[in-house]
Amino acid sequence: MGSATAAAMSFSSTYAIGRAACMYLYHRSKGEPISKDQIKLAYQQAFTTVKQVADRQQLSKASSKKDCE
Numbered sequence: 001m002g003s004a005t006a007a008a009m010s011f012s013s014t015y016a017i018g019r020a021a022c023m024y025l026y027h028r029s030k031g032e033p034i035s036k037d038q039i040k041l042a043y044q045q046a047f048t049t050v051k052q053v054a055d056r057q058q059l060s061k062a063s064s065k066k067d068c069e
Contacts, residue, residue: 008054016047 020043027034 004058008051008058012047012051012054015050016043019043019046 020039023042024034024039
């Protein structure tokens with residue numbers, strides 16, 4: 001389970017960094033200001049959302065594996 005958890009965390013943080021970067025670059029391309037707090041919030045929201053999905057999938061896979069044993 002350790003490697004699955006590490007993979008979920010890695011995916012979640014990579015996705016969240018990408019979402020925060022997209023928000024930053026979008027606002028910069030429009031010449032609009034964006035605060036560090038807005039970027040931080042975008043990261044946190046993306047991380048939380050995708051981690052919940054990854055956790056559900058991890059639990060689903062673990063349950064399926066248990067059923068096969």
